[in-house]
Amino acid sequence: MFPRDAVIHIFFAFSILLASPGWSQAEPVIQDYQAELIERAGQTRLADEREWQLLLHYEVDLFGRAASEEDDEGFFLSPRGKFDPQAELDATIAQFFVTDLVGRSKQPAQCAFIARYHWLKERLQFDPHRLAPLECGRFDRWRAEMNPQGVSLIFPAAFLNNPASMFGHTFLRIDQRGQTEQTRLLAYTIDYAADVPDGAGIEYVYKGIFGAYKGFFSTPPYYFKVQAYRDIENRDMWEYQLNLTPDQIDRLLMHAWEMGNAYFDYFFFKENCSYHILSLLEYANPSLHLRDRFSLWTIPADTVRAIIDSPGLVGAATYRPSRSTIIKRKRALLTDEERSLSIGLMRDPDIAKESSFASLPLLRRAFVLDVASDYLRYKGESDDPEVTVYKERNRRVLTERSKLSIPSAEINIRPFTKQPDVGHRTTRVALGGGWRNDDTFEEASFRAVYHHLLDPEPGYTPDAQLEAFAVTVRRYNQADRVRVERATLINILSLSPIDDLFRAPSWRVNVGMDTLRRRGCQLCDNVVVDGGVGAAMESHVLNREVYFAFAEAEANYSKAYEERHRVGGGATVGMLADVTDRWKLILSWSYRRYPFGDKSDDIRWYAGSRLTLAQNWAVRMDYNHRDRDNDVVVSFQAFF
Amino acid sequence: MSKKVLLLAVAVLFGSQAGLAMAANPDTGPGCGLGKVMWQNYPNVKTKGSQILMATTNGSFGTQTFGISTGTLGCTDDGRWWAEQKATMFAELNADALAQEMAQGRGEHLASMATLLGVAQPQHAAFFAMAQERYAALSGAGELSPAAMVQALNEGISADSSLVKVALN
Numbered sequence: 001m002f003p004r005d006a007v008i009h010i011f012f013a014f015s016i017l018l019a020s021p022g023w024s025q026a027e028p029v030i031q032d033y034q035a036e037l038i039e040r041a042g043q044t045r046l047a048d049e050r051e052w053q054l055l056l057h058y059e060v061d062l063f064g065r066a067a068s069e070e071d072d073e074g075f076f077l078s079p080r081g082k083f084d085p086q087a088e089l090d091a092t093i094a095q096f097f098v099t100d101l102v103g104r105s106k107q108p109a110q111c112a113f114i115a116r117y118h119w120l121k122e123r124l125q126f127d128p129h130r131l132a133p134l135e136c137g138r139f140d141r142w143r144a145e146m147n148p149q150g151v152s153l154i155f156p157a158a159f160l161n162n163p164a165s166m167f168g169h170t171f172l173r174i175d176q177r178g179q180t181e182q183t184r185l186l187a188y189t190i191d192y193a194a195d196v197p198d199g200a201g202i203e204y205v206y207k208g209i210f211g212a213y214k215g216f217f218s219t220p221p222y223y224f225k226v227q228a229y230r231d232i233e234n235r236d237m238w239e240y241q242l243n244l245t246p247d248q249i250d251r252l253l254m255h256a257w258e259m260g261n262a263y264f265d266y267f268f269f270k271e272n273c274s275y276h277i278l279s280l281l282e283y284a285n286p287s288l289h290l291r292d293r294f295s296l297w298t299i300p301a302d303t304v305r306a307i308i309d310s311p312g313l314v315g316a317a318t319y320r321p322s323r324s325t326i327i328k329r330k331r332a333l334l335t336d337e338e339r340s341l342s343i344g345l346m347r348d349p350d351i352a353k354e355s356s357f358a359s360l361p362l363l364r365r366a367f368v369l370d371v372a373s374d375y376l377r378y379k380g381e382s383d384d385p386e387v388t389v390y391k392e393r394n395r396r397v398l399t400e401r402s403k404l405s406i407p408s409a410e411i412n413i414r415p416f417t418k419q420p421d422v423g424h425r426t427t428r429v430a431l432g433g434g435w436r437n438d439d440t441f442e443e444a445s446f447r448a449v450y451h452h453l454l455d456p457e458p459g460y461t462p463d464a465q466l467e468a469f470a471v472t473v474r475r476y477n478q479a480d481r482v483r484v485e486r487a488t489l490i491n492i493l494s495l496s497p498i499d500d501l502f503r504a505p506s507w508r509v510n511v512g513m514d515t516l517r518r519r520g521c522q523l524c525d526n527v528v529v530d531g532g533v534g535a536a537m538e539s540h541v542l543n544r545e546v547y548f549a550f551a552e553a554e555a556n557y558s559k560a561y562e563e564r565h566r567v568g569g570g571a572t573v574g575m576l577a578d579v580t581d582r583w584k585l586i587l588s589w590s591y592r593r594y595p596f597g598d599k600s601d602d603i604r605w606y607a608g609s610r611l612t613l614a615q616n617w618a619v620r621m622d623y624n625h626r627d628r629d630n631d632v633v634v635s636f637q638a639f640f
Numbered sequence: 641m642s643k644k645v646l647l648l649a650v651a652v653l654f655g656s657q658a659g660l661a662m663a664a665n666p667d668t669g670p671g672c673g674l675g676k677v678m679w680q681n682y683p684n685v686k687t688k689g690s691q692i693l694m695a696t697t698n699g700s701f702g703t704q705t706f707g708i709s710t711g712t713l714g715c716t717d718d719g720r721w722w723a724e725q726k727a728t729m730f731a732e733l734n735a736d737a738l739a740q741e742m743a744q745g746r747g748e749h750l751a752s753m754a755t756l757l758g759v760a761q762p763q764h765a766a767f768f769a770m771a772q773e774r775y776a777a778l779s780g781a782g783e784l785s786p787a788a789m790v791q792a793l794n795e796g797i798s799a800d801s802s803l804v805k806v807a808l809n
Contacts, residue, residue, distance in 0.1 A: 104709075105709035107709070112709070138709065138718055139709075141718070142708075142709070142718045180751075180761065182748050182751035182752070182764075183748075183751055183752050183755050184748070185734075185748050185749065185752045186730075186752050186755060186756070190708075216707055217707075217708050218706040218707050218708060219706045219708055220706045221730075223730065223733065223734055223749070223752065224733065227733070227734065227737070231737075256708060257708060257709050258709075259708065260707060260708030260709030260718075261709060366744075370744060373740055373743075373744075377736060377740065380736070391736075394740075395739075395779055395784065398739060398740060398743035398744075398775065398779065399743070399775070399776055399779040399780070401743045401744060402742070402743040402744075402745075402772050402773075402775040402776045402779070403776055405745075405769075405772060405773070406745065407744065407745035407746040407765075407768055407769075407772070408744040408745065408746055408747075410746075
């Protein structure tokens, strides 16, 4: 053999080796394609596109820097992913080429981050020969189980005796193919909530506010949520059908699947349940900018309004009454005799055997027993210590009922409130003027959240009030002074009209400051902390009236007092009246006696009147009287 | 004797849930017992204070049980019920509502239960009537546990030829 032949042979041998598969030539090809994709992504600035920002939940801070709201490392494929969209995109593309298990869900990146995969695949036109698509069996099974055909937004409203629940909650329900009105319960939901350990006490409040809890997405079946909200917590629920295309539903589900990999720190005010639900909807349809109006805080009811304001997004709204609403509506359909039989049955189911009951027509007997059973179930879920007694009585009532062998009639239960989205927005500003004693003034006020008894009612739970972070500034003309007239840290009032079935105390709490005229001081700051417990009753003389009485305790701090403070208690009685749909009045009279600090007593009158002009506009007039101190103000209010 | 065998066979055939319901106590069944556990962790309604606090942030139990894409956990697989557990778990978690609706011969929970047991929509009215009839017997015998309810419903399905025929289709 001559060297030339050897060289030729060796050359051929190399060529054959190089051409054969199995040689690690494959790796450079992958690297090439990966690099190619990354470069194209960089050139087309994909990392700046809205969809990428939505998928990674980037928000731009005051300095224009991006930071993801995601707080779990497992959500990012790049160590700089939280702050660097480009790095994250590059790392994501790279990770698509391997089958390493990533994320909390422990799947290959194409499946763990399936929404990212599908979006990048579409934008960069992945070549399946150079980037092999993986089967994502877990996602496919999950999606098949969801069996999606539509999406509904669910809003549980406030419940009785707890004004804080007025904030509401929102979650999504994935409506199934072939779902009927009767089988809505079987649908899965997508819910974002804080993972709160058992037995959390007061720390629950500040941990929730400051993000010490982790929030997760989960998919409990709808019947679970209905039981929690409607049965246990007695909340009315509103179901808003959303108009999403099949493609948009897929995007929503894929992104929800990705969110299973991670948590956000749960911030009660801003990044709460409703905020994150909005983020899912925005990825489904990026032309929606639902979160734009929520910069400092996100109130669920406001997010429902935001969704409804998006043209064409919401279809039908369905009402799902709480058990207490059902009972009240059904009870109104009973005759007096049937009503007392129903109450009798609740106490002693054997009344069903008596002739006064047995002589009723079959349908009426069934109805009376149904109301008795509804009420016994209501009591069976309460904090009443006699829960087992109620459950046993219910069993006997139901046994009697089943013997009647007819199905119960469908009753249309009308809500007591209008749809929550027609309610006024939660931040209020007002401009007004008036006079106090010998002086006139102009005033401007601001209230951050939420709803006052005299704010327009539609869409709000009746007789519940919650106000926080409010301030009123006045300019007194003669005295030529501008001062902070009133401020409220928190002011909660809950009236629960008592009747033969529903008996709960009314209560109120108030922390704030106001202005006092006392002892030579014309206008003095006065810090107020007070609260009370009482009772309320409803009547329908004109339209609707509620009478209330409270026993109260109060502490005041002001330099106008001897010893700078006084502590005492007393009572308040009053009434509110819905005179017409637009006009509401409140009158109250209070007596206080302060045995501690500056020993004194105090009698106060209040009359307030509100005329609704529109959903977000109203006119108020308030008259306050204290010892030789009279204050009248008229103001225009706007809600936004 | 042979009729009993037939009933049993039919029940086992089209309703594996039936087999589980009859055989397994949900508390000790395969990887479950979830019903009890979940309600234990729910904010105890007896403590009004915590109830009020909970309402403000909607802290929720079940976030881990139904966590999306977190793998298997007890009765769930990535947050969906294991298929064979669905009817049992529905009965377990909705026992009160189901009992009431059986006695009343109508209702959402009863309709949902019918769907889970494979009864088609047109047969729901017959299913409701059957359920109402069986309620009195169950109540009288003091047998109102969720497992007993599901068993009674399945027996009712197999005993009624119109319900059985459609379910098998």
